[in-house]
Every structure is written in C-alpha cells, then in structure tokens.
Amino acid sequence: MTTEEAAVKAPRTSLHGQWSSRMAFVLAVTGSAVGLGNIWKFPYIAGQNGGGAFVIVYLFCVFLIGMPVMMSEILIGRRGRRNPVATMALLGEEEGSSKHWRLVGSMSVIGGILILSYYSVIAGWTVAYVEKSVTGSFVGRSPAEIASIFGTFTGNWVSVAVAHTIFMAINILVVARGVERGLEQAVKFMVPALLVLMLVLLGYAINSGHFAEGLAFMLTPNFDALTWDSVLVAMGQAFFTLSIGMGAVMAYGAYLPAETSITNASAAVVVADTMIALLAGLVIFPLVFANDLNPADGPGLVFVTLPLAFGQMSGGVVFATLFFVLLTFAAWTSAIGLMEPAVAWVVERFHRSRAQAALMIGGLIWALGFGTVLSFNVLAETRFFKGTIFDNIDHLTSNIMLPLGGVFITVFASWVMCRNSSAEELGGAGTVYSIWRFLARYLAPLAIIFVFLKAVGLLPEFSGA
Numbered sequence: 001m002t003t004e005e006a007a008v009k010a011p012r013t014s015l016h017g018q019w020s021s022r023m024a025f026v027l028a029v030t031g032s033a034v035g036l037g038n039i040w041k042f043p044y045i046a047g048q049n050g051g052g053a054f055v056i057v058y059l060f061c062v063f064l065i066g067m068p069v070m071m072s073e074i075l076i077g078r079r080g081r082r083n084p085v086a087t088m089a090l091l092g093e094e095e096g097s098s099k100h101w102r103l104v105g106s107m108s109v110i111g112g113i114l115i116l117s118y119y120s121v122i123a124g125w126t127v128a129y130v131e132k133s134v135t136g137s138f139v140g141r142s143p144a145e146i147a148s149i150f151g152t153f154t155g156n157w158v159s160v161a162v163a164h165t166i167f168m169a170i171n172i173l174v175v176a177r178g179v180e181r182g183l184e185q186a187v188k189f190m191v192p193a194l195l196v197l198m199l200v201l202l203g204y205a206i207n208s209g210h211f212a213e214g215l216a217f218m219l220t221p222n223f224d225a226l227t228w229d230s231v232l233v234a235m236g237q238a239f240f241t242l243s244i245g246m247g248a249v250m251a252y253g254a255y256l257p258a259e260t261s262i263t264n265a266s267a268a269v270v271v272a273d274t275m276i277a278l279l280a281g282l283v284i285f286p287l288v289f290a291n292d293l294n295p296a297d298g299p300g301l302v303f304v305t306l307p308l309a310f311g312q313m314s315g316g317v318v319f320a321t322l323f324f325v326l327l328t329f330a331a332w333t334s335a336i337g338l339m340e341p342a343v344a345w346v347v348e349r350f351h352r353s354r355a356q357a358a359l360m361i362g363g364l365i366w367a368l369g370f371g372t373v374l375s376f377n378v379l380a381e382t383r384f385f386k387g388t389i390f391d392n393i394d395h396l397t398s399n400i401m402l403p404l405g406g407v408f409i410t411v412f413a414s415w416v417m418c419r420n421s422s423a424e425e426l427g428g429a430g431t432v433y434s435i436w437r438f439l440a441r442y443l444a445p446l447a448i449i450f451v452f453l454k455a456v457g458l459l460p461e462f463s464g465a
C-alpha cells in the first residue's frame with residue numbers, strides 16, 4: 001500500500017469534533033430543517049399557490065427528490081469529513097473525477113450566506129413578536145388591528161434592523177462556540193416543545209369553526225390552477241425546508257459517526273419536518289378563513305393569523321410568548337446550519353479560529369441582510385424580476401440554487417462515486433440501496449431539470465398538462 005492509499009484508508013476524523021450520539025445528529029439535522037421554512041414560509045407560499053395541488057406536489061418532491069438528495073448529501077459529507085468545499089474536492093479526486101467538484105461545495109458557502117441574509121431578518125420579526133406577545137399587544141384585537149401592528153412594525157426599517165441585529169448576534173455567539181457545545185444543547189428541547197405547542201394550536205384551530213374549510217383548502221387539489229412556476233416553488237420549498245441542496249447537511253454529515261444509519265436518520269428528519277409543516281398549515285388555514293383573511297397574503301400570514309388567535313384565546317399571552325420564543329429557537333437552530341458551511345470553510349481554508357470565522361461570516365451576512373430589511377419599507381416599491389430584493393434573493397436561492405445543487409449532489413453520489421463507496425456509507429447494497437440509487441441517478445436529477453425547463457417555458461406543452 002502506498003502512503004497515499006494508506007491516507008485514504010485511514011479512518012478520517014473531522015477537525016470540528018463529532019456528534020456525541022446518533023440522536024444528537026438527528027436532532028441537529030432536524031433542528032436545521034425545522035424552522036421558519038415550516039411555520040412561516042410553507043403556509044404562505046401554499047396560500048399564494050392555491051393550496052391543495054401545491055401541497056401534493058410539495059409532498060411528492062419531499063419524498064421522491066428530497067429524501068434521496070438528503071441521503072446523498074450525508075453520505076458525501078461523512079465520506080469526506082471536511083467542509084463541503086474540501087470534501088467535494090477530495091472525493092472528486094479520490095473517485096477519479098476532478099477536484100473541480102469543489103465548486104459545488106462553494107455553492108454551499110454562498111447559498112448559506114445568501115439565505116441567512118434574509119432568514120435572519122424574518123427571524124428578527126419573531127424576536128420582535130416575542131416582545132409584543134409578552135406585553136399583551138394582541139389581546140382582544142380585531143383582524144384589522146393585528147394587520148396594522150404587522151404593517152407598522154415591518155414598515156419601520158429601524159426596528160426591523162434592530163431585531164435582525166439581535167438575531168445575528170446570538171447566532172454568531174453559538175456558532176463561535178463550536179459544534180457540540182453550541183448546536184446540540186439548543187436543539188434538544190426545541191423540536192419536541194415546538195411540536196407540543198403546535199398540537200395545542202391545532203386544538204384551537206379545530207374549535208375555530210372553520211377547520212373543515214382550512215383542511216379542504218390545504219388538501220383538495222385543483223390541478224387546473226397549478227402553474228409550472230408553482231411546481232418550481234413547491235420543489236424549491238422541499239429543498240429549503242429540508243435544508244438540502246447547498247451542502248449544509250453535508251457539513252453536518254462530516255461529524256457523523258461511522259456506524260450510524262444514514263437512511264434511518266434521513267427518514268426521521270424528513271418525517272419530523274413534514275409533520276411540522278403540515279401541522280402549521282392545519283393551524284393557519286382554518287384561522288385564515290375564520291377571520292376572513294386572504295390565504296394569498298404573503299410573508300405576513302403567520303404574523304397575522306396566529307396573533308389573532310392568541311389574542312382571542314384564554315391564556316393567550318402565555319401561549320403567544322411561548323410560541324414566538326420557540327419559533328425564534330427553531331429559526332436559530334436553522335441559522336446555525338446556514339452559517340456552518342461558510343464558517344467551517346473559513347476555519348480550514350484560512351486557518352482562523354471558529355470565533356473569528358463566525359464574526360467575519362456573520363458580519364457579512366448582517367450587512368447583506370439590509371437588502372431584506374429595506375424590502376418591506378423604504379425599498380418596498382423597488383421591484384424587478386420577481387419583486388423586491390427579498391423576493392429575488394428568495395427565488396434565486398430556494399428555487400434555483402438549491403435544486404441545482406441537488407442535481408450536482410445526486411449526480412456526484414450516484415454517478416461519480418463508485419458503487420462500493422456509496423454502498424459502504426449506506427450500509428450495504430440491499431433493496432433500500434437500490435431504491436436510493438435509482439432515485440438519485442435518474443428520478444431526482446431528471447425531475448429537477450424537467451421542472452426548471454418547464455418553469456422557464458423551454459419545454460413545449462403536451463396534451464393534458
């Protein structure tokens with residue numbers, strides 16, 4: 001064996017430590033997956049895209065595209081055990097392809113920075129809503145009053161900027177402290193607590209008198225109303241909500257112990273994430289109809305419907321506070337995941353401490369965040385291509401970068417990596433392995449490319465579509 005071969009064979013360990021247990025990994029990936037995407041974004045884009053049919057396309061994308069992409073990402077991450085850029089370069093060479101695969105890793109650094117630049121602003125809204133909840137701002141308010149609280153808040157760029165700054169600051173703090181001490185602690189109680197609170201809200205929604213209407217909106221498909229653009233948004237949301245397509249999960253996979261089953265861990269994450277998104281929809285749509293609101297109202301949807309409900313229920317102040325605290329936590333554990341690829345990259349590439357890297361990357365994201373801060377006030381009327389600056393960053397990342405990343409990741413894991421490598425990571429070549437390989441080789445990449453081409457109108461219409 002040459003020394004080079006020996007280096008490849010030697011058990012690889014990560015510079016940043018390892019998850020203390022399998023559960024810790026599942027929790028961390030779930031924590032990154034469950035966030036504003038489930039509770040803020042999913043209901044409002046489902047509302048904007050007509051409900052039922054959109055939700056069904058979304059579910060198909062989650063299970064048939066999202067799941068194999070997630071498995072591919074984790075297996076690549078664990079095999080490389082480095083930051084996404086270095087991992088893609090290393091494996092590219094090791095598998096006899098090219099180290100230029102590192103460009104796919106670079107997308108994760110850029111994608112994370114871009115997504116977090118707007119994510120942090122919305123997370124700032126939730127931080128501000130904690131304060132509004134505690135002080136009883138929603139108690140006994142009418143729908144118009146609640147809507148105006150939201151409009152007044154987001155209309156004032158200074159208060160939005162302050163909230164965004166607070167959120168980025170706590171974020172930098174946790175990321176600076178490192179994988180185990182920072183991430184695991186935060187996630188351990190947040191996901192279960194959020195689930196419980198969503199169930200309480202579900203009880204309230206069921207009693208709202210409009211549950212059937214909300215349910216019907218969410219689950220009755222009207223495929224006539226579905227455009228290819230909506231399909232692209234549904235697919236983008238599947239990527240966004242699962243945190244896949246940009247190497248964030250790859251970065252987490254680098255810290256995964258060798259004996260953990262990637263398939264089981266992925267399944268647990270996908271199921272938990274989907275449950276929370278569907279729960280959010282089941283809570284929000286009945287409330288939308290109970291209060292004569294418009295499901296297509298956009299990014300303010302959750303920030304209007306839920307405060308209305310809290311304002312009317314007994315114990316509402318406590319529930320509201322609890323809810324927005326938990327949502328802040330959920331956003332926080334996702335934000336950590338969004339920063340991780342860039343921070344790990346700076347640490348390894350430029351030999352900085354984690355604290356320095358977190359500050360540098362966090363500062364950059366904070367500054368970029370002003371594009372979104374101003375999208376809801378000063379620059380609200382500055383519209384191009386898909387809308388405001390916020391709309392465009394969101395579209396570019398969720399609907400283009402993440403699915404494109406998904407194509408590269410599945411192609412790499414299933415075409416470039418040899419069978420032995422991927423089978424070794426996925427626990428041997430059984431039925432599950434074959435299903436994964438089929439989905440990753442053919443279905444996922446082709447479906448993504450097909451939806452892209454359809455959405456930009458590059459494929460002709462065929463009858464029945």
Ligand code: TRP
Nearest residue numbers: 033035036037241243248337338
């Ligand atoms: N999944 C997160 C949410 O639903 C957002 C997100 C997208 C994300 N990409 C990510 C989080 C990458 C961590 C890493 O809110």
